[in-house]
Amino acid sequence: MTPAIPTDSYVDGDWRPAADGATFAVFDPATGEALSRVADAGRGEAIAALDAACAARDAWAATSPRQRSEILRRAYELMIANRDHLAALVTAEMGKPLSESAGEVTYAADFFRWFAEEAVRVAGEYRTAPAGTSRILTTRKPVGPCLLVTPWNFPLAMITRKVAPALAAGCTMVVKPAEQTPLSALALAGLLAEAGVPAGVCNVIPTSRPAETVSALLADRRLRKLSFTGSTEVGRLLQAQASETLLRVSLELGGNAPFLVLADADVDQAVAGAMLAKLRNGGQSCVAANRFLVHESLAGEFADKLTSHMAAVQVGPGSDPAAGLGPLIDDHQRKRVAELVDDARAHGAGVSLGGQAPDRPGYFYPPTVLVDVPDSAALNQEEIFGPVAPIRAFPDDASIISAANDSPYGLVSYVYTRDLSAALAAIDALDCGMVGVNRGLVSDAAAPFGGVKHSGIGREGGHEGIAEYLSLTYASIGI
Numbered sequence: 001m002t003p004a005i006p007t008d009s010y011v012d013g014d015w016r017p018a019a020d021g022a023t024f025a026v027f028d029p030a031t032g033e034a035l036s037r038v039a040d041a042g043r044g045e046a047i048a049a050l051d052a053a054c055a056a057r058d059a060w061a062a063t064s065p066r067q068r069s070e071i072l073r074r075a076y077e078l079m080i081a082n083r084d085h086l087a088a089l090v091t092a093e094m095g096k097p098l099s100e101s102a103g104e105v106t107y108a109a110d111f112f113r114w115f116a117e118e119a120v121r122v123a124g125e126y127r128t129a130p131a132g133t134s135r136i137l138t139t140r141k142p143v144g145p146c147l148l149v150t151p152w153n154f155p156l157a158m159i160t161r162k163v164a165p166a167l168a169a170g171c172t173m174v175v176k177p178a179e180q181t182p183l184s185a186l187a188l189a190g191l192l193a194e195a196g197v198p199a200g201v202c203n204v205i206p207t208s209r210p211a212e213t214v215s216a217l218l219a220d221r222r223l224r225k226l227s228f229t230g231s232t233e234v235g236r237l238l239q240a241q242a243s244e245t246l247l248r249v250s251l252e253l254g255g256n257a258p259f260l261v262l263a264d265a266d267v268d269q270a271v272a273g274a275m276l277a278k279l280r281n282g283g284q285s286c287v288a289a290n291r292f293l294v295h296e297s298l299a300g301e302f303a304d305k306l307t308s309h310m311a312a313v314q315v316g317p318g319s320d321p322a323a324g325l326g327p328l329i330d331d332h333q334r335k336r337v338a339e340l341v342d343d344a345r346a347h348g349a350g351v352s353l354g355g356q357a358p359d360r361p362g363y364f365y366p367p368t369v370l371v372d373v374p375d376s377a378a379l380n381q382e383e384i385f386g387p388v389a390p391i392r393a394f395p396d397d398a399s400i401i402s403a404a405n406d407s408p409y410g411l412v413s414y415v416y417t418r419d420l421s422a423a424l425a426a427i428d429a430l431d432c433g434m435v436g437v438n439r440g441l442v443s444d445a446a447a448p449f450g451g452v453k454h455s456g457i458g459r460e461g462g463h464e465g466i467a468e469y470l471s472l473t474y475a476s477i478g479i
Contacts, residue, residue, distance in 0.1 A: 005089065007038040009045050009206060010189040012052035013199025019044050024208040026183055029095035029327040030317035030362040038182050041205035046174070046213040047220070049203035053145040053172035054222050056200030061142045061170040065120045068168055072116035074195040075164075079109035079156075079188075086156060086187060091318040093181045094155055095326040095363075096281055098318055108156035110445040111164040111461070118466045119168035135477040140470040142170035143248055144224030147217050149210075149238070151230045152329055153284045153385075155181035159188060161449070161460045162227045163202060169469035171225070175204045176214060180329055182206035214238070221245055225469065228252070229286075232409075232454045239457075250458035250468050252286070252450060254383045255411030258404035259289035260426065262397045265416040267298055271305045273440030274389065277414055279313065279367065280441070282325055283387040284333070286455075287412045287434075287442060290384050292391040293400045299393035303371050306389060307352045310367035317362070325387060327363040334363045337386030344370050344377040344390060354388075381407060397422065405431045411451035412442055433459075 007023075008015040017023075022040035027033065039045075079086065087101035096104075124139040148162040159175060166173050177185035189204040207213045217223055218241045225248040228238050232253040242249050259277060261270045277289035294302050316323035328334045334357060341355050354368030365386055373380070373390040380390070394400045404413055412434040415426045423437045433451035436442045443449065448462035458468050 006186040009039050009041045010204040011049045038206045041207040043216045049174040052200035056172045060201050069116045069119040071196045072112045076109045076112035078191045108160040111160040114445040115164040115168040137475040143471045146173040146225040148175045149228040152178035152180040155184035165466040166469045171469050172201045251456040253456040255286040256290045256407050256409040257412045258291045259414040261294040262417040263295040264418045270416040276440035296393040307369045340379045347374045347377045349373045408454040410453035411455035
């Protein structure tokens with residue numbers, strides 16, 4: 001039997017409608033029609049959620065690491081057992097093909113499995129001070145109640161990437177999912193309760209009033225950490241607000257990932273990687289390849305083969321098994337992608353494929369390949385967040401590296417080369433937090449995810465992920 005889909009806020013172990021009865025609609029991006037209505041949390045619900053997190057704080061922090069580990073493991077198993085249901089929810093409210101949604105569920109669940117293992121490995125240190133007259137003891141403790149603000153593009157994985165390490169560390173939390181995709185978050189809240197997460201530990205408040213709810217929480221001195229994934233513009237505003245109460249802050253922000261095809265690259269391998277790095281999630285990903293920087297000796301072949309591969313991708317509703325590319329999230333995003341393509345064309349770029357939104361219901365935009373993209377095109381500096389591949393040719397590998405670093409962002413880069421020395425040199429030279437070498441996919445629950453420059457602060461996943469939710473205590477012990 002298909003589980004019921006919750007539509008109310010989840011606060012202190014209860015499903016609660018908004019106090020004023022307000023709701024907002026969740027839309028299917030493949031049709032533009034409403035799927036459901038959910039409770040529209042306001043300031044009162046936000047503070048009630050923080051009240052619950054604060055009340056549960058000490059008891060949850062006092063649970064044993066093994067107990068938290070076993071709860072996280074059960075959460076992993078429940079997500080896998082409910083994969084089909086969760087994937088259908090992701091596709092319905094976000095639009096990606098069902099196969100990709102199922103992959104997201106598996107990826108999202110893996111954060112629970114990984115941090116179930118990390119929960120029991122939080123370490124401290126005991127050593128003799130250099131003078132020999134005392135001992136240095138360091139321990140790590142949960143940072144306290146957290147606010148986790150997540151985006152719409154990976155409505156499950158972006159939540160579990162934050163919730164899992166917070167739970168493992170012993171923190172309580174308020175989760176504010178994106179307005180476009182709250183159903184997946186609410187379904188996850190139900191599974192966490194089933195896994196044994198106590199009331200008040202993880203609270204979920206959907207809202208169409210994020211400025212009101214988030215500002216109220218950031219101004220409350222009881223909150224001790226903010227973790228946000230979203231645009232750099234919003235991240236700056238939240239960091240400024242968080243500075244008022246000196247919150248611990250983790251920000252995973254925008255990207256404009258370069259995809260480097262060096263002179264000796266295997267073109268077929270590079271095209272296969274480009275398809276994954278560009279079209280995964282319809283290009284609506286902070287790690288999507290946005291700038292294709294290709295050695296001029298390979299540029300023509302690369303453009304022709306990439307165009308051929310992208311032309312073969314079928315566009316349609318994510319619920320259609322034949323669809324390889326679903327809709328964009330909403331009309332605003334589709335217009336923004338179209339404006340970037342039109343700007344590139346106006347500056348002299350050629351269109352090898354696509355470049356025009358189809359006349360059909362929903363928010364579809366076709367796979368698009370642009371060639372001879374000039375330096376002046378806006379998409380060289382702005383995140384595209386759509387299925388558009390702009391190709392630029394360069395005379396040598398050094399100029400490719402230089403162009404890759406010519407961006408305010410520094411999240412991820414992709415490098416294709418058959419030369420190990422060239423790959424290692426590129427890793428050293430690229431100004432970013434992650435590098436995919438002959439791979440179009442870098443995301444892994446066991447690896448630290450994050451960037452530099454305008455792409456954010458902190459890391460999620462890997463051994464480093466749980467440290468974001470722990471504070472360090474040092475004790476000097478006289479002997």
